[in-house]
Amino acid sequence: MEFNPTEDRDPSEVTPLQKARRDFLQYKQQTQKASTARAYKYPTKDFIEYCENVGVSVTGDISKRNITKWIDQRREEVKPVTVHNNAKHLRVFIKWMAHRELVEWGLHEKMEIPDVPEDEDVNQQVLRxxxxxxxxxxxxxxxxxxxxxxxxxxxxxxxxxxxxxxxxxxxxxxxxxxxxxxxxxxxxxxxxxxxxxxxxxxxxxxxxxxxxxxxxxxxxxxxxxxxxxxxxxxxxxxxxxxxxxxxxxxxxxxxxxxxxxxxxxxxxxxxxxxxxxxxxxxxxxxxxxxxxxxxxxxxxxxxxxxxxxxxxxxxxxxxxxxxxxxxxxxxxxxxxxxxxxxxxxx
CATH class of the missing domain: 1.10.443.10 (Intergrase catalytic core)
Structure with missing residues (x-):
């Protein structure tokens, strides 16, 4: 009888972005407070929507260029402190995927988190x-x-x-x-x-x-x-x-x-x-x-x-x-x- 080994495909080639995000959010909900886990929902959702709009459908196709372009897009939409926080939350998501071989290892280390002007680093809304x-x-x-x-x-x-x-x-x-x-x-x-x-x-x-x-x-x-x-x-x-x-x-x-x-x-x-x-x-x-x-x-x-x-x-x-x-x-x-x-x- 001839031996026919199973050809396992790289998980990064077959894992849809939306599935990776669902698994990530589920992991966060199981390991962190609900309020902390919620903070990851919007940045990851917005990033995946951006990726899908530029033709990226599986995790392995995510590149540093995609991340940089998304951050540039966020700069045009929200305040610098929000861009900073969004990028930090996305980096956690990218690192989580790297540990599961869903993206290139080290991709999260290549991310550049935008600085925040010192006077914008504090939310000024306060009850007097x-x-x-x-x-x-x-x-x-x-x-x-x-x-x-x-x-x-x-x-x-x-x-x-x-x-x-x-x-x-x-x-x-x-x-x-x-x-x-x-x-x-x-x-x-x-x-x-x-x-x-x-x-x-x-x-x-x-x-x-x-x-x-x-x-x-x-x-x-x-x-x-x-x-x-x-x-x-x-x-x-x-x-x-x-x-x-x-x-x-x-x-x-x-x-x-x-x-x-x-x-x-x-x-x-x-x-x-x-x-x-x-x-x-x-x-x-x-x-x-x-x-x-x-x-x-x-x-x-x-x-x-x-x-x-x-x-x-x-x-x-x-x-x-x-x-x-x-x-x-x-x-x-x-x-x-x-x-x-x-x-x-x-």
Whole structure:
């Protein structure tokens, strides 16, 4: 009998771009937080669409020229910092394919990640103290101890990430009659609520009597008694169980429209005819509304304004001092001067 060996084809010659992307995103979803995995979706999708438009259909045909041309195209469409981040995410995808012999080895090392001008390396959108206080006053008056009063107050007072707030269980809130109430942030990746920096993010945060009272009143009245998919009792609940990020996003953006908390539009728009004011689904189109992360940035800036030393503040909000100074210190020059003045000896 004649021996007829199977002719195995190079996987890079037969693997469609879309399949490689699906496998990559599935791998990321299995190995990283959902929010981190999501960051790879758009850059890889846009790159593959570009490749298909220029006739590249399998992974092995991807070249450095394709990558460079795509980056040049992105430069014409978005800000430099977005191009920088898109290119970094694409490099991770290219490296993943290289390890699976789907592209030429070393292709990711040939990529040139565009630099970002120093003044564009920071997202400047931040919730200012006056705006936050206006939102809190509105909630205290019209929606006292509601889930979003409790959530917004928690985020503003502690500077926590939305993922940290959502991860809180009912028993992570420990009220105390002796001015020592705390929130316990715990990393529970096997139960659906990992923290950003894993176990390093675990900490006990002392909270004010004001927040403790609102949380207690929320727990004792409007909070729905629900369990999540792991049998845990979340602190912030919705009918399906644990509050989820998208629902929090939609409501926080809607709450922070200035016309909601202040009754006026700082842009002098006619509120009655403004789609962003009249339709909650259009709230993100309001230039002065903010999403979840700017609440955290504003909170940290406000802590600095109030004189918090950066070392203990970095522990409270779970971020390094270096990152805190670069990405979270949005004080005005005048405020910085006033803070420095407090150290002068009379």
């Amino acid at each position: 103290e006056g705006h936050a206080e206006s939102v809190l006053q509105y909630l205290d008056t019209y929606h006292y101890a509601s889930i979003y009063h409790a959530l917004f107050y928690t985020m503003w007072h502690t500077g926590c990430r939305i993922s940290g707030a959502i991860a809180l269980d009912l028993n992570d809130f420990e009220p105390s009659p002796h001015d020592d109430s705390i929130l316990k942030f715990r990393n529970r990746p096997s139960e659906g609520t990992p923290l950003k920096n894993k176990n390093k993010s675990e900490r006990d945060v002392t909270i004010s009597d004001g927040l403790a009272n609102v949380l207690s009143d929320y727990v004792n009245s409007p909070r729905e008694s629900r369990e999540d998919d792991y049998g845990r009792e979340p602190l912030f609940t919705v009918p399906s169980g644990r509050l989820y990020r998208q629902r929090a996003y939609k409501n926080i953006v809607a709450l922070t429209r200035p016309c909601v908390s202040g009754g006026k539009c700082p842009l002098n728009r006619e509120i009655e005819s403004c789609e962003a004011a009249q339709d909650k689904e259009q709230a993100p189109s309001c230039p002065d509304s903010v999403s979840l992360h700017p609440v955290r940035k504003g909170s940290i800036t406000n802590h600095i304004n109030e004189g918090w030393p950066k070392e203990p503040l970095s522990e409270r909000v779970d971020v390094s001092v270096e990152v805190l100074e670069k990405h979270y210190d949005f004080r005005t020059n005048e405020r910085k001067r006033q803070n420095r003045r407090e150290f002068l000896h009379e």
